[in-house]
Amino acid sequence: MVTYQVQFVDQVSSTPAVRLDLNTAPWTTREGTEFGLPELRRAVVSSVLVDGDRYPAAAYGNRTLSLLLRVDAGDDDAEATQLQRLYRELDRKDNVLLFRPGTSAPVYFRTFRCGPDRVQWDPFTKEVRAQVPAEPFAVGLxxxxxxxxxxxxxSEGTTLNANPYFETNASDWSAVGGSVVRSTAQAHQGSASLLLTPDGVTASVEARATAVSASVGQQLRSQAWVRCAVARSVAVGVIWRDGANAPLTTSTSTVPVAANTWTLIDTSATAPASTAFAQLVVGMGSTPPGSNTLYIDEARLFEPxxxxxxxxxxxxxxxxxxxxxxxxxxxxxxxxxxxxxxxxxxxxxxRGTPSAMPLVLQAEAMSVDVDTSVQTDSAMSGSGANFARTTFAAPAMNRRLYLVNAFPATPSVDARGTYRVFARVRKSVSGDVITMRLTASYNGAAFNGDTVTLPSGIEPRWVDLGLLPYPVGYDPVTDGYSGSTLAVTGSALSVWAARSSGSGNLDTDALLFVPADxxxxxxxxxxxxxxxxxxxxxxxxxxxxxxxxxxxxxxxxxxxxxxxxxxxxxxxxxxxxxxxxxxxxxxxxxxxxxxxxxxxxxxxxxxxxxxxx
Known part of the structure; x- marks a missing residue:
């Protein structure tokens, strides 16, 4: 088994074509071959006012691979041919050099064009030295x-029920008053869905997922895309069950759907007393005939x-x-x-614990201000009263939403950073000229964002409100020489808006904090x-x-x-x-x-x- 490999190959692959093997007869890799290390270059900042230098930035430079190779083909013409093969590999504009010095897996250096630095040709020795420029790092597969x-x-949540997409089978689902099978005849996502076929005699026909654990007072959201062969009403919801798995009550939303049209049915409910389990259910009432076949896809139960x-x-x-x-x-x-x-x-x-960074602030979690009220709309995220509507009786720039307490509320090293803040908003009149601004404050420190004009259209859109730093003001990051990272407190936030022309409303759904540092x-x-x-x-x-x-x-x-x-x-x-x-x-x-x-x-x-x- 070859344990030391140096080869020019055609690509970074587990099975590359070898262009030239430099450690198999007639070639040998000699002492003096070095793969070196890339130089770490640093930007240096210094001043006579303080001791020492600072390095605000650093980057690796390219490296040089030093190859000392010997060829022994037993014949001068054959050796000349081998040397020519090497020269051609070195002369490629870019190449790949595989290196495996006894390890189980090789690495691959991406090299640049060069020539030999020295060729020794005498009756006894044929050797070549080459200094091969390469990218800073070797790469693996x-x-x-x-x-x-x-x-x-x-306001998404982790899916609680198994097999919501039916891409492989119909496991974890059962039928009441009919049958369920996986079908590839229709799909809203992927290539398959669940087909519910009524038996024609049962009053309420349902597809049920396996029940999952739930607790009293827990708010869960039931969601499914449905496509029925006829226009009729379809229900999606949850069956609440007690510790013995006996049904307590059912919370469903019944929606009329058009024939052969994918429709999303989405509803939220809170677990009642004695709840231990929750079961996602999709069904049809009024004794549907067998022709009322129903395709179901992306059927999910989750906690928002x-x-x-x-x-x-x-x-x-x-x-x-x-x-x-x-x-x-x-x-x-x-x-x-x-x-x-x-x-x-x-x-x-x-850095830190990425999952602990701030991300979403729902508008309904903020306090409403001038001409603004919390309302409900399924096009908005969250559940229940899930967005804020501003009517602009006072159209000048006014505070419309605000948060007295800081967001995030708990001080954390993971709150630190610069965030690009987006607001999910919707205008009721496309041509209205509406502007928005985000401000932040904490203990007297204030930050005023840019004033942004909303685009035309009445569709919900994420609008860029600019950059917001956490913390507002000077940030030493660490506690002196201790190296201990200081926690950061969020800021009290305010959303301002004005309507300079038009007659419509502004709906605000949520603020999204995207890390930008x-x-x-x-x-x-x-x-x-x-x-x-x-x-x-x-x-x-x-x-x-x-x-x-x-x-x-x-x-x-x-x-x-x-x-x-x-x-x-x-x-x-x-x-x-x-x-x-x-x-x-x-x-x-x-x-x-x-x-x-x-x-x-x-x-x-x-x-x-x-x-x-």
Whole structure:
């Protein structure tokens, strides 16, 4: 078994084609071959007013691979041929050098064009020395993480019931007064759904999920997309059960649906006394005939506000390598391609406990002020009274919503940072000229955000209210020489709005706090329908389309502004993905939509690769 490999190969792959093996006859790698380390370059700031220097920034430079090679083919002409093969590999504009010094897994250096520095040719020795320039880091094989579904609804919650999407089977579901099977004839998401067929004699026909644990007073949300063969009423809700699994009561929402049309039914309810279990149910009453077949998809029971909403998490132990590396995102084109082009905001938090950072503040959690009241609308996130409406009887710039206590309420090191704050808002009249502003204050320290004019249209949209620092004012970060990170208190917040022309209302749903002090970018996706997925290439700061067979698919130029995400070995990361923060995409922000994303990366190494990392 070969345990020491130095090879020029055609690509970074587990089975690359070898262009030239430098440690197999007639070649040998000689003492003096070194793969070195990249230089860490630092920006230095100094002053005669303080002792010492500071390093506000640092970055690795390229490295040089020193190769000392001997060729012994037993014939001068054969050796000359081998040397020519080496020269041609060195002369490539870019190349890949595989290096495995006895380890279980190799690393791959991406090299640049060069020539030999010295050639020794005499009757006894044929040796070549080459100083090969290379990128700073060696890379390992591509690592693909599991596909994630990122919901658009900021009040999303973790799905409690099993098998909500029916992509594989119909397990964990049963029928009352009929039958249920997995079907690929219709699907709202993915390629399959659950088909409920009535028996024609039972008064109430239902598809029921396996009951899950619940507690008294817990608010749960029942949600399902349904498609019936005829126009009729369909109910979605929950059966509350006691500790013996006996039914207590049922909380459902019954909605009329059009024939052969996917309709979302969404309802919330609070668990009554004696509740121990909750069971998601989708059904039809009035003794439906067998022809009233019902397709069911994305049938979920969840507790609002428990996530994941508009983000996905990456565990610290799941990232291999020695240093940070670009995170690539493959986004299903069907989720982001629309007329007018979606624009997504993407950010990453990699320090502390990312899951503890502030993210969403619902408008109904704030106090209402001038001409503003809390109301209910299923197009808005949350449940019950779930948004704030401003009527502008006083149209000048006034405070419309405010929060007396700080957000977040509990001081935390994870609250620290600069956030780009988006408001999910909706105008009732497209042409109204409405402006908004966010302000923050804490113990006399105040921050006034920019005044922003809302785009035209009556669709709900995420509107950029600008940057907000936590804390407001000076931040020493640590407690002197202790190195102990100081906790940060949130700020009291106010939302101001004015209507300078028009006659309509402004509806405010929620505020979203997107971290903008690490890696933050906005991507305007293509609207061509050719690609099956769109790739955010964080190494090239670009985006492109990919077809069903992995081929490059033509698209419009997809504009990218800012810094796309990176991940760090050993450090957990939260990647925030806001599907649409643009002003021109058709339909605006869909609360019920979601984005399917497959993250992947290439681990980067300083020298060699340990077997498990």
């Amino acid at each position: 591509k690592e693909t993480l599991s596909q994630v579904t990122v919901p658009n609804d900021p 506000g428990t996530g994941p909403a508009m983000f996905f998490d990456i565990a610290g132990g799941s990232i291999r390598g020695d240093v940070e590396t670009p995170l690539f995102l493959s986004v299903l084109a069907a989720d982001v391609v629309v007329t007018g082009r979606r624009q997504s905001a993407i950010a990453v938090r990699r 690490d890696r933050y970018c906005q991507v305007q996706w293509a609207q061509w329908t050719g690609p099956t997925s769109l790739v955010l290439d964080s190494s090239a700061n670009a985006a492109y389309g990919v077809g069903a067979s992995g081929e490059l698919a033509p698209t419009e130029l997809m504009e990218l502004a800012g810094l796309p995400p990176m991940v760090t070995p050993g450090q957990a990361a939260r990647v925030v993905f806001v599907q649409d923060v643009g002003s021109t995409s058709s339909g605006g922000d869909s609360r019920t939509g979601s984005t399917r994303i497959t993250p992947y990366y290439w681990p980067r190494y300083l020298h060699v690769r340990p077997v498990a990392s």
